[in-house]
Amino acid sequence: MTFEDLEPRPTRGANLTALTREDLDLYSVDELNERIETLNAEIERSKRAISGKQDKKNAADALFNFR
Numbered sequence: 001m002t003f004e005d006l007e008p009r010p011t012r013g014a015n016l017t018a019l020t021r022e023d024l025d026l027y028s029v030d031e032l033n034e035r036i037e038t039l040n041a042e043i044e045r046s047k048r049a050i051s052g053k054q055d056k057k058n059a060a061d062a063l064f065n066f067r
Contacts, residue, residue: 034039 027035
């Protein structure tokens with residue numbers, strides 16, 4: 001057993017919640033633009049994940065619905 005085993009696991013979405021609470025006044029305009037680019041990339045990654053999951057669900061539905 002390691003010390004890390006004793007630490008509680010972060011809850012799902014905890015990082016996103018922390019991100020939304022971050023003080024943006026500390027960032028420069030360039031840093032805020034970088035942040036926006038990074039968040040937009042994460043949005044696109046999330047959309048691709050949704051699309052992949054929907055494709056798998058549709059394939060499973062087609063396989064098990066023999067109408």
